[in-house]
Amino acid sequence: MKSRMIKSCCLLGVLLMACTGTLMAQDEPTFSASASVDYFNKYVWRGMNLDNKSVLQYNMSGSAWGFTGAVWANMPLTDYTGYKAGEFNEIDYSLDYSKAIPNTDKVSFSLGIIHYTFPGTVDVDLTAGTVGVSATTEIYGGLSFNVPLNPSVTWYRDIDTIDGSYLALGVGHTFEKIGAWSDDEYISLDLSANFGVGGPAYNVGYWGVEEKTKFNDFTLNVGLPITLKHGVSITPSFHLSTILSGAIRDTYSYGEGDSANYWFGINFTKSF
Numbered sequence: 001m002k003s004r005m006i007k008s009c010c011l012l013g014v015l016l017m018a019c020t021g022t023l024m025a026q027d028e029p030t031f032s033a034s035a036s037v038d039y040f041n042k043y044v045w046r047g048m049n050l051d052n053k054s055v056l057q058y059n060m061s062g063s064a065w066g067f068t069g070a071v072w073a074n075m076p077l078t079d080y081t082g083y084k085a086g087e088f089n090e091i092d093y094s095l096d097y098s099k100a101i102p103n104t105d106k107v108s109f110s111l112g113i114i115h116y117t118f119p120g121t122v123d124v125d126l127t128a129g130t131v132g133v134s135a136t137t138e139i140y141g142g143l144s145f146n147v148p149l150n151p152s153v154t155w156y157r158d159i160d161t162i163d164g165s166y167l168a169l170g171v172g173h174t175f176e177k178i179g180a181w182s183d184d185e186y187i188s189l190d191l192s193a194n195f196g197v198g199g200p201a202y203n204v205g206y207w208g209v210e211e212k213t214k215f216n217d218f219t220l221n222v223g224l225p226i227t228l229k230h231g232v233s234i235t236p237s238f239h240l241s242t243i244l245s246g247a248i249r250d251t252y253s254y255g256e257g258d259s260a261n262y263w264f265g266i267n268f269t270k271s272f
Contacts, residue, residue, distance in 0.1 A: 042263035047217030049255025164202030
């Protein structure tokens, strides 16, 4: 398992170098950074209700030459999941490279890697799913299109624990400045939707269902980003998610066993 992960990481590194070999010499560096904190009354990921109670989620990121490195963390505010309230139970590390495809302003690509860690969790046998996994790693590649509804497709491949694939198909649109009170202060409307498709090994690992490719989940997101001065933004949001596969619904055991979830949140971001 570890040798497979090392080989996949090396392959991703080669691809990144092949795509970016001359960019750092040609492009002027543009540095940016941001820090954010979210409050959600649930933590739902790819249709899985991982925490049915309130959580805080933190993110810090920095970008240059098209690369973005980030650290993301989840902190439960209750003991609902068995973790101690106020302590991190998930910390993820990611590196992404995104760039418009040369000679076009309509298509962009992304390549990256995400390492998920779950502090305080001990590895167990995965025959019934991923509960008890202390860490795993995914690589991904995606395309996004600068056309109406901004469609995107992103392929995620777990190269560590599950050795399975998940495909995210997304659409979305932002209505800019639906209300403004100055040039630098305004409110917008973000609408997006995502369909998730799980491969055979992914569905066995996360759901314990038969080895078949299935439409896993559908998620709808509505956000109202409020842009303020000095790089500050506040975004209240509403989300709903439901499991699409009947086989997965029959085995659903996350949260309180309800395969449809509704939750809200609010985000505070400072950009530098």
